[in-house]
Amino acid sequence: VQEHAASLASDGLLSVHDAVAQRDFEPTLPPVPDDVLEEDEDSVKIVSLVKTKEPLGATIKRDKTTGAIVVARIMRGGAADKSGLIHEGDELKEVNGISLEHRKPKEILPLLVSFICLPQPSSHWMFLFRSLFVRALFDYDPNEDPTVPCKDAAVSFKRGDVLQIVSMKDDTWWQACHLADSSNRAGLIPSQQLHESPVTIQPLFLSAGLRRSFRLGRKSSRAREAARSRRWSAGVHGSLRPPTYIEVIPYRRDSKDRPRLVVLVGPSGVGVNELKRRLLISDPDRYGVTVPHTTREKRRQENEGMDYHFVSIHMFEEDILNHRFIEYGRFRGHYYGTSLDSVHRVMAEGKVCILDVHPSKIKHVYTSEFKPYVVFVKPPRIEELRLTRRRAKFISDEEDTNPEEDFEDMIELAETMENQYGHLFDKVIVNGDVALAFRELKAELEKIEETEVQWIPSTPSTSDTEFLSYFKYCSICKQVL
Numbered sequence: 011v012q013e014h015a016a017s018l019a020s021d022g023l024l025s026v027h028d029a030v031a032q033r034d035f036e037p038t039l040p041p042v043p044d045d046v047l048e049e050d051e052d053s054v055k056i057v058s059l060v061k062t063k064e065p066l067g068a069t070i071k072r073d074k075t076t077g078a079i080v081v082a083r084i085m086r087g088g089a090a091d092k093s094g095l096i097h098e099g100d101e102l103k104e105v106n107g108i109s110l111e112h113r114k115p116k117e118i119l120p121l122l123v124s125f126i127c128l129p130q131p132s133s134h135w136m137f138l139f140r141s142l143f144v145r146a147l148f149d150y151d152p153n154e155d156p157t158v159p160c161k162d163a164a165v166s167f168k169r170g171d172v173l174q175i176v177s178m179k180d181d182t183w184w185q186a187c188h189l190a191d192s193s194n195r196a197g198l199i200p201s202q203q204l205h206e207s208p209v210t211i212q213p214l215f216l217s218a219g220l221r222r223s224f225r226l227g228r229k230s231s232r233a234r235e236a237a238r239s240r241r242w243s244a245g246v247h248g249s250l251r252p253p254t255y256i257e258v259i260p261y262r263r264d265s266k267d268r269p270r271l272v273v274l275v276g277p278s279g280v281g282v283n284e285l286k287r288r289l290l291i292s293d294p295d296r297y298g299v300t301v302p303h304t305t306r307e308k309r310r311q312e313n314e315g316m317d318y319h320f321v322s323i324h325m326f327e328e329d330i331l332n333h334r335f336i337e338y339g340r341f342r343g344h345y346y347g348t349s350l351d352s353v354h355r356v357m358a359e360g361k362v363c364i365l366d367v368h369p370s371k372i373k374h375v376y377t378s379e380f381k382p383y384v385v386f387v388k389p390p391r392i393e394e395l396r397l398t399r400r401r402a403k404f405i406s407d408e409e410d411t412n413p414e415e416d417f418e419d420m421i422e423l424a425e426t427m428e429n430q431y432g433h434l435f436d437k438v439i440v441n442g443d444v445a446l447a448f449r450e451l452k453a454e455l456e457k458i459e460e461t462e463v464q465w466i467p468s469t470p471s472t473s474d475t476e477f478l479s480y481f482k483y484c485s486i487c488k489q490v491l
């Protein structure tokens with residue numbers, strides 16, 4: 011048996027040697043058909059691509075005016091692109107010796123191994139593109155999209171994933187690389203819709219977040235009722251349709267950099283203040299909160315600049331006009347507001363500023379100066395919500411803090427917030443067991459102090475343009491260069 015195996019092996023070796031010597035491992039190209047050469051065309055290319063597991067990385071379409079089959083797109087980094095032989099607009103004449111006349115594109119694709127094509131005269135569509143990164147604001151699965159030109163050529167992604175855009179030439183289908191995909195191959199993604207994000211008009215009056223920021227005591231049922239109506243008014247005026255992508259830029263923290271701003275958002279009663287309180291107690295040198303402005307009288311036990319900045323109505327209104335507030339409103343005839351300056355003050359102390367606002371206000375701090383890290387505090391499922399809050403009430407002996415209807419409202423409002431503003435959230439923390447939620451939040455905030463690459467919003471100011479051109483992100487080594 012051994013002898014027979016050895017003879018088979020040597021036969022095999024010899025036939026490989028013969029094949030290599032004759033160079034017959036290369037595919038045989040079909041001859042150029044005469045009629046192709048007779049046509050009045052500039053040149054003809056015979057392209058041979060050896061099919062591997064890797065997709066071809068090209069799509070084809072029928073030209074509506076000429077009826078010819080042409081290369082519609084070449085995916086960056088795909089086999090067709092790497093060959094450098096095929097370009098967008100090239101006309102396909104034959105595939106594997108089979109004429110393409112009267113054939114539909116979908117009959118042709120499986121045949122694409124070697125083909126003859128007439129080059130498009132100026133097909134230099136691969137223009138140099140500065141690195142543009144976007145965060146996807148929705149989940150996309152090409153298998154569930156009947157409009158995608160070619161499912162295999164498309165990239166699937168989840169909300170929050172970062173994509174590098176490599177071509178925006180086509181109005182409807184862009185090309186992008188998924189940063190989490192090590193192959194670095196570009197594919198099709200749906201382009202940003204022109205009609206996205208209608209203009210948002212914000213109410214001038216107190217929103218749920220603002221009320222929370224100034225909440226000093228427990229809510230009476232009347233206050234709860236009022237809060238409920240205000241919550242809805244904040245929701246109604248929020249942005250109606252979230253955008254599809256947000257431009258982001260890579261950021262690698264330097265030890266000299268100011269800490270990023272941390273924004274906590276969530277439906278009223280979910281535990282935003284509780285988590286903030288625990289953070290402050292856990293490390294008062296590291297975390298800080300803003301001091302709000304108010305036009306109400308100072309009470310005896312209060313200190314200017316510690317409890318509030320007490321200002322006149324005139325000053326407050328001037329600051330409103332000068333867009334100095336992230337959030338403001340009126341409560342019992344007095345103005346209350348959180349100013350941008352108060353955030354600067356905390357950051358200037360080198361502390362992580364924990365801001366607690368309604369999600370509709372995030373846009374005021376969504377800049378590369380603040381580099382906000384937005385955490386959405388979400389209620390758990392109703393059973394867990396009931397259990398954890400009742401247990402806490404039992405321990406603290408609080409009266410009627412969280413009746414059943416509040417739980418339902420909270421869950422409903424959380425859903426509304428997530429639908430409207432979810433694209434702005436960097437992290438969602440479910441506040442079931444408060445100790446676990448706090449631990450998760452703390453770990454998350456420690457992570458953003460580290461030096462690994464983070465993706466932050468890009469804002470179109472002069473300094474940002476410099477910032478953008480300064481950074482280059484290598485999606486292979488996952489480094490900012």
Ligand SMILES: Nc1ncnc2c1ncn2[C@@H]1O[C@H](COP(=O)(O)OP(=O)(O)OP(=O)(O)O)[C@@H](O)[C@H]1O
Pocket residue numbers: 218221222223225276277278279280281282283284285398399402411441442443444445447
């Ligand atoms: N995970 C939890 N388990 C049990 N009780 C909790 C939990 N989180 C918060 N609480 C309690 O629920 C109540 C409301 O929490 P908190 O004041 O932090 O909510 P909030 O989101 O800031 O709401 P508001 O906007 O109404 O001030 C507090 O008594 C708090 O101690």
